[in-house]
Amino acid sequence: MALAHAHSPTQRRLNRQAAKPGRTIRIRIKRCDGPGKPSRWEHFDVKVERGANVISCLQQIAAHPVTADGKATTPVVWDAICLEEICGACTMLINGRVRQSCSCLIDEYAPNHGDSITLEPMSKFPVVRDLWVDRSRAFEALKRIKAWIPIDGTYHLGPGPREPARPQLTRYTLSTCMTCACCLEACPQYTIEHDESKWDASFIGAHAISQVRLFNSHQTGKQLAPDRLDILTGLGGIASCGNAQNCVKVCPKDIPLTESIGAIGRAATLHALAKWFSGPS
Amino acid sequence: MPQQRVIVVGGGLAGLAATIRIAEADMPVDLFSMVPVKRSHSVCAQGGINACNEVARQQGYSEYQHFDETIYGGDYLADQAPVLEMANWAPRIIDLLDRMGVPFNRTAEGFRDLRLFGGSLFRRTHFSGATTGQQLLYALDEQTRRHESEGKVNKYEFWEFLRPIIHDQRCVGIVAQDMRTMQIRAFRADAVVMATGGCGLIFGKSTNSVICTGGAASRCFQAGAWYANPEMIQVHPTAIPGADKCRLMSESARGEGGRIWVPRKQGDSRDFKDIPASERWYFLEEKFPKYGNLVPRDIASRELFDICVNQRMGIGGENVVYLDLTHRDPDYLTRKLGGIMEIYEKFVGDDPRFTPMKIFPAVHYSMGGLWTGYVHGAYDPPQPHGEHRAGGVVPVSTDSGQGMQPGAPENMMTNIRGLYAFGEVSFAFHGATRLGANALLSCIFDGLFSGASVVNYVRECEPGETPADSLDPATFDAAAQHEQSKHQALLDSADAGDMTDETNPYRIGHDLGVEMTEASTVVKSGPRLEQCLKKLAHLRDRYSRVRLSDAAMWTNQSLSYTRALGDMLILAEAIALGGLKRKESRGSHFRTDFPDRDDPNFLKTTIATYDPQSRSTDISYRDVDTRLVRPRPRTYGKIEAEQQHKTGQPVVAK
Ligand SMILES: Cc1cc2nc3c(=O)[nH]c(=O)nc-3n(C[C@H](O)[C@H](O)[C@H](O)COP(=O)(O)OP(=O)(O)OC[C@H]3O[C@@H](n4cnc5c(N)ncnc54)[C@H](O)[C@@H]3O)c2cc1C
Ligand code: SF4
Ligand code: SF4
Ligand code: FES
Numbered sequence: 001m002a003l004a005h006a007h008s009p010t011q012r013r014l015n016r017q018a019a020k021p022g023r024t025i026r027i028r029i030k031r032c033d034g035p036g037k038p039s040r041w042e043h044f045d046v047k048v049e050r051g052a053n054v055i056s057c058l059q060q061i062a063a064h065p066v067t068a069d070g071k072a073t074t075p076v077v078w079d080a081i082c083l084e085e086i087c088g089a090c091t092m093l094i095n096g097r098v099r100q101s102c103s104c105l106i107d108e109y110a111p112n113h114g115d116s117i118t119l120e121p122m123s124k125f126p127v128v129r130d131l132w133v134d135r136s137r138a139f140e141a142l143k144r145i146k147a148w149i150p151i152d153g154t155y156h157l158g159p160g161p162r163e164p165a166r167p168q169l170t171r172y173t174l175s176t177c178m179t180c181a182c183c184l185e186a187c188p189q190y191t192i193e194h195d196e197s198k199w200d201a202s203f204i205g206a207h208a209i210s211q212v213r214l215f216n217s218h219q220t221g222k223q224l225a226p227d228r229l230d231i232l233t234g235l236g237g238i239a240s241c242g243n244a245q246n247c248v249k250v251c252p253k254d255i256p257l258t259e260s261i262g263a264i265g266r267a268a269t270l271h272a273l274a275k276w277f278s279g280p281s
Numbered sequence: 282m283p284q285q286r287v288i289v290v291g292g293g294l295a296g297l298a299a300t301i302r303i304a305e306a307d308m309p310v311d312l313f314s315m316v317p318v319k320r321s322h323s324v325c326a327q328g329g330i331n332a333c334n335e336v337a338r339q340q341g342y343s344e345y346q347h348f349d350e351t352i353y354g355g356d357y358l359a360d361q362a363p364v365l366e367m368a369n370w371a372p373r374i375i376d377l378l379d380r381m382g383v384p385f386n387r388t389a390e391g392f393r394d395l396r397l398f399g400g401s402l403f404r405r406t407h408f409s410g411a412t413t414g415q416q417l418l419y420a421l422d423e424q425t426r427r428h429e430s431e432g433k434v435n436k437y438e439f440w441e442f443l444r445p446i447i448h449d450q451r452c453v454g455i456v457a458q459d460m461r462t463m464q465i466r467a468f469r470a471d472a473v474v475m476a477t478g479g480c481g482l483i484f485g486k487s488t489n490s491v492i493c494t495g496g497a498a499s500r501c502f503q504a505g506a507w508y509a510n511p512e513m514i515q516v517h518p519t520a521i522p523g524a525d526k527c528r529l530m531s532e533s534a535r536g537e538g539g540r541i542w543v544p545r546k547q548g549d550s551r552d553f554k555d556i557p558a559s560e561r562w563y564f565l566e567e568k569f570p571k572y573g574n575l576v577p578r579d580i581a582s583r584e585l586f587d588i589c590v591n592q593r594m595g596i597g598g599e600n601v602v603y604l605d606l607t608h609r610d611p612d613y614l615t616r617k618l619g620g621i622m623e624i625y626e627k628f629v630g631d632d633p634r635f636t637p638m639k640i641f642p643a644v645h646y647s648m649g650g651l652w653t654g655y656v657h658g659a660y661d662p663p664q665p666h667g668e669h670r671a672g673g674v675v676p677v678s679t680d681s682g683q684g685m686q687p688g689a690p691e692n693m694m695t696n697i698r699g700l701y702a703f704g705e706v707s708f709a710f711h712g713a714t715r716l717g718a719n720a721l722l723s724c725i726f727d728g729l730f731s732g733a734s735v736v737n738y739v740r741e742c743e744p745g746e747t748p749a750d751s752l753d754p755a756t757f758d759a760a761a762q763h764e765q766s767k768h769q770a771l772l773d774s775a776d777a778g779d780m781t782d783e784t785n786p787y788r789i790g791h792d793l794g795v796e797m798t799e800a801s802t803v804v805k806s807g808p809r810l811e812q813c814l815k816k817l818a819h820l821r822d823r824y825s826r827v828r829l830s831d832a833a834m835w836t837n838q839s840l841s842y843t844r845a846l847g848d849m850l851i852l853a854e855a856i857a858l859g860g861l862k863r864k865e866s867r868g869s870h871f872r873t874d875f876p877d878r879d880d881p882n883f884l885k886t887t888i889a890t891y892d893p894q895s896r897s898t899d900i901s902y903r904d905v906d907t908r909l910v911r912p913r914p915r916t917y918g919k920i921e922a923e924q925q926h927k928t929g930q931p932v933v934a935k
Contacts, residue, residue: 160379
């Protein structure tokens with residue numbers, strides 16, 4: 001079943017064109033009842049509807065939770081909200097690669113009768129149950145880097161800074177990051193950490209570095225640039241990035257993560273030098 | 282001194298705007314959401330947000346005209362004063378979002394770019410790529426995170442609101458459940474803001490996110506809150522039918538020149554490329570020369586429905602029509618609509634820059650919602666104005682307080698004291714149908730404008746009234762206990778192995794969606810709605826015997842869904858009953874047996890109330906505030922509008 005591994009866009013298109021209507025496929029799911037509980041595999045046979053994706057298959061399984069060998073089981077737990085690949089919730093490992101499941105078309109991954117698809121929870125975050133993981137650490141990172149514009153308040157004070165179209169487009173692209181954590185799952189430097197008190201000293205991740213670039217490139221946001229760079233020059237900061245560039249390959253929003261890492265790396269160096277020259281503050 | 286605090290339920294645009302405003306006033310906020318707030322349904326909004334702006338102003342547009350358009354668009358069912366205040370505030374809201382760093386699209390000179398949207402002939406829609414909702418939500422999420430790290434906001438993410446706690450006819454807290462540990466707890470607050478969004482899931486597949494069940498609204502309704510205009514459900518004309526949901530194709534596709542057509546020959550099986558212009562039927566442009574493809578949503582939905590379902594003119598005999606952008610420059614499309622083009626390609630597989638999209642209407646937005654009041658502002662003309670024309674004299678200034686009195690505690694408060702409703706869960710602003718790109722505005726406006734009202738209500742708490750913090754714990758314990766028993770009863774029903782469709786919650790939910798979509802969306806009729814109510818009673822009976830397939834005491838999603846399903850069934854009844862009793866057609870509500878608007882009898886707000894004893898819903902009416910503009914026929918310049926209206930023929934066989 002070479003076709004089932006649909007990693008290149010061309011292959012996916014070919015699969016889609018070759019997909020057989022009315023077929024049944026097998027979904028293999030790595031399940032776990034909760035933190036500290038053992039994992040197990042369950043297999044389900046699902047009849048493929050037109051336009052089916054991984055979520056619509058999980059919905060079918062929820063309504064009829066019976067495994068391929070006819071055993072009754074519980075509905076699989078998963079995280080999903082928008083079903084439009086815009087909220088970032090439904091991230092999981094599909095055939096071993098991290099991506100959103102709502103935009104994962106069955107036609108592209110399992111075009112033939114009897115093909116199978118494997119679903120596993122992300123491995124860099126603690127499992128809550130089945131395919132649902134706890135990604136609080138990715139959100140905590142945003143707090144640490146002060147990922148906001150320090151406005152004076154909500155009273156009417158006129159428009160924001162005028163901005164030409166080109167920098168706007170760059171900021172827009174950076175600002176589409178949905179904290180899905182694909183980039184963290186793929187990063188060799190980012191490892192699972194159950195102990196919350198160790199998050200601050202562990203690698204902060206590509207998504208946060210890219211958000212620093214976003215906020216540091218805004219006229220008002222810049223005001224907090226030194227604070228942000230302090231964090232990134234500290235423990236678990238940008239120096240932990242091994243430049244493996246896995247992150248950028250899996251980002252569903254095509255955010256230029258390595259470009260951000262490069263730009264922020266240079267800014268961080270300058271920042272460290274400036275601090276060194278001005279002495280400890 | 283007891284600590285005063287506010288609970289905000291929901292972290293979409295409305296909930297976050299409220300949180301920011303309230304926290305800014307140094308009032309602690311506990312923010313509850315079923316999902317991390319950054320993932321709230323508001324991220325889905327694509328097209329944009331409306332506001333008068335300098336360019337449009339110099340062409341004769343004004344805040345007042347935005348107000349007038351919204352009222353006209355809503356077919357006069359919206360209370361007018363809040364809409365005036367909202368339109369006046371709109372430019373300030375855009376400025377604020379701009380200061381928060383929202384990357385609004387820019388012109389060559391670096392000003393905010395604008396696009397055309399349905400219901401207006403002026404460019405007044407601000408946008409950020411094709412993911413405006415996401416960008417706005419992120420800006421508010423970021424500001425909320427800032428307040429959170431300053432200790433003013435406490436987030437309870439993955440917590441589900443189960444009921445308001447009402448003591449002495451005043452809301453003093455909520456019961457909520459941790460969706461992971463399943464712990465149920467009561468929380469105290471001096472005021473509670475509901476900002477829980479819409480109820481699309483009642484209709485099965487809609488454009489909404491999977492959490493938009495309307496469960497939270499229904500729980501308030503069951504606790505005594507009025508639910509207004511339930512029958513007013515907007516169907517979006519252009520959605521991409523899918524296996525799990527209907528994905529929206531934004532109105533901006535039409536705003537950027539998208540043309541809707543079907544082959545003139547029924548069942549024409551040729552490829553679109555082989556069909557010459559003369560054999561394409563651009564039916565909207567033909568019927569509505571003035572607005573063309575940009576007629577408002579209800580009209581467009583009905584026309585599409587008519588073409589496909591009645592005339593069987595859909596492409597290849599199926600319920601789809603073309604939405605065609607292939608005549609536009611592909612680079613321009615990528616720049617202006619990149620995100621939505623991608624959605625289509627991602628989920629369907631064709632590139633809409635070169636192949637016309639296939640679309641069909643889907644349930645999109647609920648204009649109805651929890652009833653909310655307000656205090657009328659300074660502007661009170663001796664008699665309502667007539668139609669406002671571009672460039673005409675604007676009868677009122679744009680100062681804050683012309684429409685609603687700023688800071689008045691009653692603004693956007695439900696009929697239960699201390700319980701507020703903001704955003705899509707409220708019935709305000711949009712009347713019988715909503716103009717595109719006005720929802721994001723109303724959500725943020727609610728939070729910012731009426732957030733101050735919440736603070737004032739709490740601070741000006743009547744003397745002698747006990748702060749929630751000092752109330753007897755028994756009130757709270759009893760409420761939590763009630764939910765605990767309900768929870769236990771559902772768990773006890775768990776019955777792995779012996780699930781029949783009859784008692785399977787997902788099947789009941791599916792049947793509910795199909796029934797509601799068929800009976801209570803694009804076209805309705807008395808007999809069909811009566812049949813629908815019978816079906817709902819039957820579904821409720823099935824639900825009374827519902828069986829879970831998961832007895833887990835940990836992260837039990839089926840339980841959460843099944844509990845919400847019970848609440849959806851109750852809200853569905855209000856929607857169908859409201860539709861049955863409204864014997865006229867207005868905005869999104871189209872009755873084949875009463876095809877005309879009937880102002881003498883139905884220029885009224887439907888008020889649904891729930892009686893927990895008999896478990897039944899009652900409908901009554903309240904007058905609409907029409908002090909500012911006089912109702913006029915809403916035709917959008919349709920040719921032969923009259924003729925069509927008079928036939929009174931059922932449009933749909935069923
Ligand atoms: C596909 C799509 C495109 C759209 N495009 C546009 C557009 O271009 N312009 C426009 O103006 N409008 C648009 N709309 C409409 C607009 O997006 C919504 O009306 C608006 O975002 C609703 O915001 P909200 O804050 O009221 O609720 P939501 O964003 O729906 O947020 C609801 C919040 O409540 C929480 N919640 C719900 N129930 C519970 C519970 N029981 N317990 C705890 N928390 C709960 C959720 O977790 C969530 O945080 C669009 C809508 C859709 C579906
Ligand atoms: S470039 Fe850095 S952040 Fe990206 S995957 Fe490699 S180590 Fe991780
Ligand atoms: S940078 Fe890309 S992969 Fe990483 S969290 Fe953001 S959207 Fe996801
Ligand atoms: S459910 Fe939102 S990204 Fe998939």
